[in-house]
Amino acid sequence: MADFQGVDFLRLDELLSEEEKLARESVREFVSKEFLPRIQEHVRQDGSFPMELVAPMAELGLFGANLHGWGCAGMNNVAYGLVMQELERGDSGLRSFASVQGSLVMYPIHSYGSDAQKDRWLPALQSGQAIGCFGLTEPDFGSHITAMRTKAERRGDTWLLNGTKRWITNGTLAEVAVIWASTDDGIRGFLVERGTPGFEARDIKGKFSLRASVTSELFLRDVEVPESSRLPKAEGMRGPLSCLTQARYGIAWGALGAAMACYDEALEYSKERIVAGGPLAGKQLTQQKLVEMLAEITKGQLVAWRVGRIKDEGNLDFAMVSLAKRNNVDVALRIAREARDLLGANGIVDDYQSMRHMMNLETVRTYEGTHDVHTLILGEKITGLRAL
Amino acid sequence: MKIVVCLKQVPHSDARLDINGDGTWIQEDNLKFEINSYDTYALEEALRIKDAGEAEVVVVSIGPDRVTQALRTALGMGADRAVHVNDSAVEGSDALGIAKVLAAIVKAESPDLVVTGLMSDDGNFSAVPPMIAELCDMPSATSVLKVDGANGSLTVERELEGGAMEVVELPKPCLLAVQTGLNQVRYASLKGIMAAKKKPIDVKTAADLGVGDQVGAGAAKVRMEKVYQPPKGEGAELLEGSTDDVVGSLMNKVKELGLL
Known part of the structure; x- marks a missing residue:
C-alpha cells in the first residue's frame, strides 16, 4: 500500500x-x-x-x-x-x-x-532511559476522583502509602510512578520508584483493546516514601486534573490520526475491490460512508486546531478540551466501525488496521474521562448546573 | 572541516504523476515533494562525519519556494546552514546548467568534501555530480557504498556491476556521489526541527553566483522534447478455462514459440 x-x-x-x-x-x-x-x-x-x-x-x-x-x-x-x-x-x-x-x-x-x-x-x-506511569484510577472508581481510596499518611519526614491503582499504562515497565493519594489535606502526588518495598505492579491480560500497550495494576502496601518524593506544588484536585487536561488534549488530536488511518484504508480498499462489475467505491452507499468519514475528520481537524491555538495563547478552558476529546474520539470510533464494515470479511483480520483501531478506540472513548463524563462537564459548563 | 551536500527536491515516491499540458514534464501543481532518496543518504553520510568530529555541513538546493521545506528538513536533521538558489532563470536548465550553479556555490564555499546522491529519483541522469567535480577540478567517485578516513584522504568503496566492489583513494577536496543503502538515514527530530528555525537559509540567484548567462532553457544543450507514458503493450493473450486447460495451452504456446 x-x-x-x-x-x-x-x-x-x-x-x-x-x-x-x-x-x-x-x-x-x-x-x-x-x-x-x-x-x-x-x-x-x-x-x-x-x-x-x-x-x-x-x-x-x-x-x-x-x-x-x-x-x-x-x-x-x-x-x-x-x-x-x-x-x-x-x-x-x-x-x-x-x-x-x-x-x-x-x-x-x-x-x-x-x-x-x-x-x-x-x-x-x-531520553527514554526511564519510563513512567500515572497512578490515579482505582479498581472501584474511575471518573469520581474524590472517592479515591489510596491513602497517604504522614509519619514525620516520611509518608506511608496504601491502596490499589488499576488500568495503569506502562505500570510494569515504569521506573517511576506518579501516585495520587488522599491525605488529611486533600489529594497529593508522590513519585514512587520501582523496587520500593511494598510497591508491586502486575499486568492485566486478556484485553481486546490496546493490545500493543502494557496495562497494569499497582499495589501499594505500607509503601514508605520520603517527603522529598512528594510533588511539592501539587495541592488538591487541580494536580491530577491538569495532567488529564494535557493528555486529553493530545487524545483529541490522536483520535483523528486513527480516524484518518481507517478512512484512508477504506478509501483505498473500496477503489480496488470489485463488486458487481465495478469498484466498491463507485457504489452510492460506499460513497456516502466515505463522505461522512471525510466530513467528520475535517470538522474534527478544525476543532483540534482551534483548541491548540487557544492553548498556545494561554486561554484554554478545560471544557474546551472536553468538547474536543468527546467529539473527536466519538467520530473516530464511528469512522473505524464504518471502515471495518466497508472492508467486509477482510476487515476482521489483522492484515487490515481498521478493526484494530476500532477496538483501541473503545478504550480511548473510556479513558481520560469517558464520553459521558465529558458530556456532563460540558453540560455543567453551559447550564451552570452540576449533573455528574 | 566543511562539507557541502547537494540535494534535490523531487516528487514524493508515492505521488500520482500526470504529464503537463505541453507534454514536456509532469504536472507539479498539488504534488507532494520530498528530498531525493539518494540525497538523504548523502546528507546522512555528511552528518555522520560531523558527529564523529568537527565539521560544518552546508546543504545546497535549487528550485522554487517549496524547496525551503526540503532545506528545513535537512537543517532539522542536523545540517548547519543552507544555500537556496531560487531563480526562475534556472528553470529549463540541462544537467550542465544545474552543475554550473552548484559548482559556483562549491567554489564559493571551498569545502573539504562535496557529497551528493548518485542520481535523482525523477531525472535519473546521474550526470550532475561528476560535472560539478569536473567544473571544480576535483576528483570524484560515484556509486559510493562506504566512506573511511574522512579526516585524511578518503578511502571509499564503490559498487560495480555484478555485485563487485572497487576500493579507491581520493585526496581532499573531492566529491562523492553516494548509492542508497550506505547508511541508515536519521529522522529530523522535533528538537532539531525547532533548532532549524534559527539556522540561516541564504537565498541566491544565478546572477549572484556569476552564472546568470549559463543557465536556463536558452543555455541548455539538452532540451526536454517530450515526456509520455509508454503505449500499452499489445499481443498479450489471456488463457482461460480449467487449470488443466490453461496449463495445456501454456505448454503448447511455449513449444510453438520454441522456448523449450
Whole structure:
C-alpha cells in the first residue's frame, strides 16, 4: 500500500507553520517505516509494546515534546497535537505510550515538582532511559476522583502509602510512578520508584483493546516514601486534573490520526475491490460512508486546531478540551466501525488496521474521562448546573 | 572541516504523476515533494562525519519556494546552514546548467568534501555530480557504498556491476556521489526541527553566483522534447478455462514459440 499522505480536504495545512508541518512529516515517516511493520506481531501478543522503539522515539523527541528545558523540544501545542495524531495513526497504544510519558509523568514533575525531582527525572524520562506511569484510577472508581481510596499518611519526614491503582499504562515497565493519594489535606502526588518495598505492579491480560500497550495494576502496601518524593506544588484536585487536561488534549488530536488511518484504508480498499462489475467505491452507499468519514475528520481537524491555538495563547478552558476529546474520539470510533464494515470479511483480520483501531478506540472513548463524563462537564459548563 | 551536500527536491515516491499540458514534464501543481532518496543518504553520510568530529555541513538546493521545506528538513536533521538558489532563470536548465550553479556555490564555499546522491529519483541522469567535480577540478567517485578516513584522504568503496566492489583513494577536496543503502538515514527530530528555525537559509540567484548567462532553457544543450507514458503493450493473450486447460495451452504456446 502507498505511504499514508494525510487527509486535508480544506487545505488546513495553510493554517500550519513550517515547523508544525515538518514535525508531522517526520513522525509520519517514523510511524510508517519503523512502527507499522511491527504492529501485527505485538497485537497478536497480549499486551506487548515494541520496546526497541523507545530509544528511537526518545531520539525523535516524542517524550514531552511540548515541554521546555531538560532536553525537551519545546514545541507549541499544535505541533504537539500533530505529533500525537501521527502516533495514533499508527496505533492508540503508541500514542498512549508517548501521552503517558509526556503529559501524565513529565508534565506533573515539570509543573509541580521540586528542582531536585526535575533534574533527576526529566532528562531520564525525555531520553527514554526511564519510563513512567500515572497512578490515579482505582479498581472501584474511575471518573469520581474524590472517592479515591489510596491513602497517604504522614509519619514525620516520611509518608506511608496504601491502596490499589488499576488500568495503569506502562505500570510494569515504569521506573517511576506518579501516585495520587488522599491525605488529611486533600489529594497529593508522590513519585514512587520501582523496587520500593511494598510497591508491586502486575499486568492485566486478556484485553481486546490496546493490545500493543502494557496495562497494569499497582499495589501499594505500607509503601514508605520520603517527603522529598512528594510533588511539592501539587495541592488538591487541580494536580491530577491538569495532567488529564494535557493528555486529553493530545487524545483529541490522536483520535483523528486513527480516524484518518481507517478512512484512508477504506478509501483505498473500496477503489480496488470489485463488486458487481465495478469498484466498491463507485457504489452510492460506499460513497456516502466515505463522505461522512471525510466530513467528520475535517470538522474534527478544525476543532483540534482551534483548541491548540487557544492553548498556545494561554486561554484554554478545560471544557474546551472536553468538547474536543468527546467529539473527536466519538467520530473516530464511528469512522473505524464504518471502515471495518466497508472492508467486509477482510476487515476482521489483522492484515487490515481498521478493526484494530476500532477496538483501541473503545478504550480511548473510556479513558481520560469517558464520553459521558465529558458530556456532563460540558453540560455543567453551559447550564451552570452540576449533573455528574 | 566543511562539507557541502547537494540535494534535490523531487516528487514524493508515492505521488500520482500526470504529464503537463505541453507534454514536456509532469504536472507539479498539488504534488507532494520530498528530498531525493539518494540525497538523504548523502546528507546522512555528511552528518555522520560531523558527529564523529568537527565539521560544518552546508546543504545546497535549487528550485522554487517549496524547496525551503526540503532545506528545513535537512537543517532539522542536523545540517548547519543552507544555500537556496531560487531563480526562475534556472528553470529549463540541462544537467550542465544545474552543475554550473552548484559548482559556483562549491567554489564559493571551498569545502573539504562535496557529497551528493548518485542520481535523482525523477531525472535519473546521474550526470550532475561528476560535472560539478569536473567544473571544480576535483576528483570524484560515484556509486559510493562506504566512506573511511574522512579526516585524511578518503578511502571509499564503490559498487560495480555484478555485485563487485572497487576500493579507491581520493585526496581532499573531492566529491562523492553516494548509492542508497550506505547508511541508515536519521529522522529530523522535533528538537532539531525547532533548532532549524534559527539556522540561516541564504537565498541566491544565478546572477549572484556569476552564472546568470549559463543557465536556463536558452543555455541548455539538452532540451526536454517530450515526456509520455509508454503505449500499452499489445499481443498479450489471456488463457482461460480449467487449470488443466490453461496449463495445456501454456505448454503448447511455449513449444510453438520454441522456448523449450
